[in-house]
Amino acid sequence: MAGAEYLLFILMLSIFLGFELINKVPATLHTPLMSGANAISGITVVGAIALAGTENTDLAHWLGVGAVTLASINVVGGYMVTDRMLGFFKKKED
Amino acid sequence: MNLELITQLGYVVAAALFIFGLKMLGSPDTARRGNAISSVGMLVAIISALLGQGIVQYEYIIGGMLVGGAIGAIAARSVAMTAMPEMVALFNGFGGAASLLVGWSALAPDAGAFTLTTIMFSILIGGVTLTGSLIAYGKLSETISGAAMTFGGQKIVNSLIVIGVLVSAFMFINNPNDPNWLYAVIGLSLLFGIMAVIPIGGADMPVVISLLNSYSGLAACAAGFAVDNNALIVAGSLVGASGIILTQIMCKAMNRSLTNVLFSGFQSVSTTVTEVEGEIKPISVDDAYYVLEAATNVAIIPGYGMAVAQAQHVVKELMELLENNGCEVNYGIHPVAGRMPGHMNVLLAEADVPYDQLLEMDEINPRMESVDVAIVIGANDVVNPAAREVESSPIYGMPVINVADAKTVFVLKRSMASGFAGIENPLFYKDNTRMLFGDAKESIGGLVREFS
DSSP states (O other): OHHHHHHHHHHHHHHHHHHHHHHTSSSEEEEHHHHHHHHHHHHHHHHHHHHSSSOOOHHHHHHHHHHHHHHHHHHHHHHHHHHHHTTOOOOOOO | OOHHHHHHHHHHHHHHHHHHHHHHTTTTTTTHHHHHHHHHHEEEEEEHHHHHHTTTOOOHHHHHHHHHHHHHHHHHHHGGOOOOOHHHHHHHHHHHHHHHHHHHTTTTTTOHHHHHHHHHHHHHHHHHHHHHHHHHHHTTTSSSSOSOOOOTTTHHHHHHHHHHHHHHHHHHOOOOTTTHHHHHHHHHHHHHHHHHTSSSSSGHHHHHHHHHHHHHHHHHHHHHTTTTTTHHHHHHHHHHHHHHHHHHHHHHHHTOOOHHHHHHSSSTTTTTTOOOOOOBBBHHHHHHHHHHOSSSSEEEEEEEEHHHHHHHHHHHHHHHHHHHHHHHEEEEOOTTTTSSHHHHHHHHHHTTOOOGGGGEEHHHHGGGGGGGGGEEEEGGGOTTHHHOOOOTTTTTTTOOOOOOGGSSSEESSSOOOOOOOOOOOOOGGGGTTTEEEHHHHHHHHHHHHHHO
16 A cells, blocks of 8 residues: 555645635534534544454454444444534524 | 555545535534535545455444444434533443554554554553543433542542553553553553543533543544554644634633642632622512613623523523523623533524524623623522632633623522532622522523513
């Protein structure tokens, strides 16, 4: 697969993109932003899937299964609680 | 068809959906759809990963996902909005733990120095995030004392731990066959997470929780390098950037540098007691009602005390009664009010307060002079005029909500104890300030009864 310099290039671009995107989020949404970001950081599940499901040593396999479980808590819990919170935000009706 | 290619294209789609979802989080109107789009991105990423080459055992993956998903779903449904800071802290910790395990699991006999270095990063950041978040969780839920815990030589001990981690990591990269160095890195990283958070006090939690949020993203990013996966790098750095921005906003709102928050706490400054002139003027619920009844413009400034007293619903009731009485009501929200960024906004949104009435500090301050009554509910340091007036005050220079500019200020407070920072608040002694002592929920409940 790709070399280190290519991965670093992606890292650099996405950090700048992240700053641009998040700067525009208003203060009133900072808590949902954090819990939504929490859910996104559950992306580790994708890395863990490969480790849990391939022919691997026993230790690596179980570590991968543990990571899948923990990251799934983040993904499901994070998205659901963010959705619940954002459902509360209403404009003044008049 | 090449499965590997499909997987990689799936990650591209997922990344685009994450970015689009975060963009839609920029406005309350579109935020909920943005979150849904982001979750679709996650689904695409997971399916792509499952299609990936070399996956032979699905049962454990599915099992882990079901168990984790069920725990997450139950937590998300049952958590009270006042407990959101604890929950986010705990989830940050799980994210860190997952990255630690991925890094560890990715160790292969043929790994090169670059991969080993990224694995060390993933374990280090993941481990610090895990235990740091658990301590933050303990402090926020008051399982352990929220006070800053400091001891002599703390900086020296912490420096030794950092040096220990770096040396162990270096030794492991050079001797990947000796697992003892690996265990040393894991153990010391976990220890460092604990040591880094215990000296930080409860009032500084908004900074800590933002920073740990950022670490959980950076840990995922490092894990992405370790397992050579673009999706982890892109998503992890988006989260990392988000946490860093929130951390900056929180620090700026306290007029403190990040190093100051992380390493010094407030303990060294609480000795500078300034003499405050004037006297405390209490007011009864009856008298407060007559003032509010005549008011045409009211500003409510909530703080962590509102969350503790669970007063957000009764505050909303009072707001409706005031509005029916022809009064304009707005809320002034300080960035560090509460225990995490945006904590007050979520509580008030849950109580059905429209978000366009929740004004940021810079919006409400210019309007303060036309406000008849400013009601401070469970906030202290964020409305302390000493930040503007008393140069010797430890919070001098911190931006605050200038409630003293309003014609009358009501301060709802349990007793005369000072705030978390332990700083005297001259606001309580101002001529136009009236203290409404007692539990915030009961006091406001009393006002609501007078109105109806």
